[in-house]
């Protein structure tokens with residue numbers, strides 16, 4: 001029996017564990033991946049918005065987090081495959097057959113990038129699918145590319161790619177781009193970007209490598225093909241709540257609903273970080289939420 005079991009070892013889960021350790025709670029963190037860090041592994045841009053410290057990318061920030069994690073005394077199991085969770089009973093069953101029990105559970109499972117779900121997307125992974133405009137820019141230098149999406153991430157990546165690509169085509173399902181004004185203004189003054197709104201990519205085409213995308217415009221009768229060598233998809237994220245969705249309240253998109261103390265609708269079950277924060281999914285919100293949840297749990301376990 002542990003005091004606290006935390007599911008997920010991204011910034012939110014690690015901060016919760018760090019604070020639980022500080023508050024002398026017996027804590028176990030379960031992480032499904034081989035390594036801790038969550039989305040930090042995919043942050044190739046400089047991190048300039050975490051108060052008090054700057055990092056060239058997510059890996060560098062993670063190194064700082066890891067130094068504190070190593071010094072703390074909580075248990076951390078990576079490659080922990082949770083097969084089911086009974087939130088009310090606060091019992092967790094691992095794929096290995098092991099059963100775990102705790103007084104409190106903290107859900108810190110974050111979000112995952114949404115797939116486009118079209119033919120070619122999976123087949124061309126590593127063969128023309130661009131993972132990041134920052135990281136992969138040099139690989140696609142001199143090539144025509146397509147970016148799918150209309151929010152900040154899509155437009156920011158499209159702008160980055162214009163620095164090295166002769167043409168960048170941005171394809172967005174909606175009528176208007178949703179990105180922040182600063183990005184839209186930059187985009188309007190960049191000549192090598194073509195924007196197709198009310199349009200969808202329906203297929204990614206090629207032989208060994210990506211060679212074209214098929215685009216369907218809203219009012220056009222037929223789709224057309226556009227020759228590109230790279231495709232980057234940024235159409236948002238979805239919360240990792242499949243394990244719990246039936247057992248607690250979530251919003252219409254599946255994000256866990258919490259109160260200001262990060263409590264879910266199930267007693268002694270908390271949620272922190274992006275999985276419960278569609279409004280401000282940032283590293284600072286995630287680490288702050290972890291501190292709050294740990295303090296609330298400690299206050300519930302310590303007799304006054």
Ligand SMILES: Cc1cc2nc3c(=O)[nH]c(=O)nc-3n(C[C@H](O)[C@H](O)[C@H](O)COP(=O)(O)OP(=O)(O)OC[C@H]3O[C@@H](n4cnc5c(N)ncnc54)[C@H](O)[C@@H]3O)c2cc1C
Pocket residue numbers: 007008009010011012013030031032033036037038039040042043044045046047048049080082108109110111240243272273274275281282283284286
């Ligand atoms: C490209 C990019 C750039 C970004 N830039 C910035 C920035 O400049 N500044 C900023 O503040 N934020 C930035 N962010 C956002 C920031 O990375 C996230 O807000 C933060 O990582 C959220 O932390 P989290 O712990 O809630 O979730 P995550 O980082 O998503 O971590 C969740 C963890 O839970 C694990 N997990 C999921 N399901 C299970 C399960 N069933 N069992 C066990 N483990 C599970 C996952 O493997 C993962 O390790 C960026 C994100 C991206 C993708």
